[in-house]
Amino acid sequence: GEDVEQSLFLSVREGDSSVINCTYTDSSSTYLYWYKQEPGAGLQLLTYIFSNMDMKQDQRLTVLLNKKDKHLSLRIADTQTGDSAIYFCAESITGGSYIPTFGRGTSLIVHP
Amino acid sequence: DAGVTQSPTHLIKTRGQQVTLRCSPISGHKSVSWYQQVLGQGPQFIFQYYEKEERGRGNFPDRFSARQFPNYSSELNVNALLLGDSALYLCASSVGNQPQHFGDGTRLSIL
Numbered sequence: 001g002e003d004v005e006q007s008l009f010l011s012v013r014e015g016d017s018s019v020i021n022c023t024y025t026d027s028s029s030t031y032l033y034w035y036k037q038e039p040g041a042g043l044q045l046l047t048y049i050f051s052n053m054d055m056k057q058d059q060r061l062t063v064l065l066n067k068k069d070k071h072l073s074l075r076i077a078d079t080q081t082g083d084s085a086i087y088f089c090a091e092s093i094t095g096g097s098y099i100p101t102f103g104r105g106t107s108l109i110v111h112p
Numbered sequence: 113d114a115g116v117t118q119s120p121t122h123l124i125k126t127r128g129q130q131v132t133l134r135c136s137p138i139s140g141h142k143s144v145s146w147y148q149q150v151l152g153q154g155p156q157f158i159f160q161y162y163e164k165e166e167r168g169r170g171n172f173p174d175r176f177s178a179r180q181f182p183n184y185s186s187e188l189n190v191n192a193l194l195l196g197d198s199a200l201y202l203c204a205s206s207v208g209n210q211p212q213h214f215g216d217g218t219r220l221s222i223l
Contacts, residue, residue, distance in 0.1 A: 004154075033211055042116075042202055042214040043155070088154050097167045098209050099145065102154030 022089030116215035137205030
């Protein structure tokens with residue numbers, strides 16, 4: 001079955017880079033997602049990557065995928081206080097109904 | 113374009129009552145999914161509907177039910193509410209194999 005693991009907390013200084021890590025267990029073809037959740041809000045899709053890709057970059061966000069180790073990371077360059085939120089990694093299996101399985105989320109705290 | 117909209121935003125119920133939550137998907141999205149998110153956890157899948165048919169169901173008791181209407185909006189019903197049903201209920205819509213887009217959720221508190 002699918003299982004997604006994330007570290008629970010990350011604290012960084014404003015202006016530094018943040019790296020949030022995630023591991024998943026399913027070796028089938030998958031989509032892997034990063035969502036952001038701010039207090040009192042729903043989940044905002046940040047980016048996603050298909051398992052045949054190694055890297056995807058979108059402005060300050062870089063996603064790296066190590067398929068052999070089933071390891072996914074999200075790098076946020078020049079982290080700002082507005083980036084403080086909970087970040088969820090999720091995985092879905094292609095060929096099915098693309099229902100994502102979520103990790104518990106990583107709480108990113110950005111301090112001045 | 114409007115995103116996924118959910119109503120109400122907050123709801124307080126007592127044990128044993130019944131609740132109905134509503135969701136309107138993004139225009140053009142035919143698939144709607146429901147999730148339960150308890151504090152400190154990631155969203156847990158409850159149901160997915162596509163073209164008014166149930167396509168998937170998570171590990172939730174029969175007290176949870178849902179339906180989708182011809183305009184693709186959806187309702188989630190929960191009967192015989194328990195304290196443990198207190199959570200944020202999220203609705204998401206999608207099209208094809210594209211990622212799901214979430215609403216801001218309904219915060220349900222059970223007293």
